Amino acid sequence: MQAIINEWQLGTTLNQALQQQHRADFALWLAVLSPAVQEMAAFYTPLPKSVEVNATLYQQLSVRQRRSFAWQETDAAVLAQLNRSAQTSLRQLKLQSALTPEPWVRKDDAKKLDGRLMSNLDQHAIRRLSGKEPPIQEGDETVLYEMLQELNANPLPL
Template identity: 50%
Template sequence: MTSIINEWQLDCRLNKAINQHHRADFALWLAFLSPAIDEMAEFQTPQLQPAVEKADLYTRFSLMQARGFGWHEQDLNTLSCHSRALHTGGLHQLKLQQYLAAGPLVLQDDKAKLATEVVQNLDAHSLRRREGNTVRRDEADPTALYDILQQLHQDDAA
């Protein structure tokens, strides 16, 4: 089964549900549509240009880079210093030591990792985007609108 992305794939089901006052059908078809604006049929988002590289302020002002959240090799020494600070000076000394040299928060710093509870509650469109599947877009044909308007005009005249 292919996933429904925009209202063109539904043909006229949304319109029929509204005209016949079938609220449940309308809600069902509306729930199938993707909530992402860039996937809607009306919008053709332009290709983004890569951002211009800015001057590195960290090197300019001789600042240290922010530490990652994951475990590094030198963290064993940092955590042993934290332990000694807790035993010798108590909680206040430990807080001061943590402010001076922060320790790791997680074992592995994986930005794409989500909790299983969160992944299980994602809708089908979000799962598709998370897996990296892209939607094949058909190029819009501006002359097709003229043909549709001609057919509608012929139906009205008949």
């Protein structure tokens, strides 16, 4: 079974439930749709392109590039220096820690989540984490014009 992401996949089902005043069906179909705004049919856009970082700008401003949270080759020396700083004074430890940040995790895996957290996610969030993108369907503007003409001819009762 394919997950229903946006209203393109429902076809005219949502529209028919609205026109026939089937409030329960309309509410059900709305609940099934993805809550992510960027996946709605009106706002569906391709992923932004990654921006290349100019390394010379870091050098010009004398700013260190952001390090990853994972363990690196030079971290053993950094931790040894932090240990020596801790033995000397608390001020020196704080300064050394700010200058050379220590690693937070052994391996940097952005997709790794706790099992308890994963069990509480809805199917749309799990699909987004796995990287599966919804199929792009092209809209037909002439169908919208015909629907508007039909609604003008037969207005809905209030």
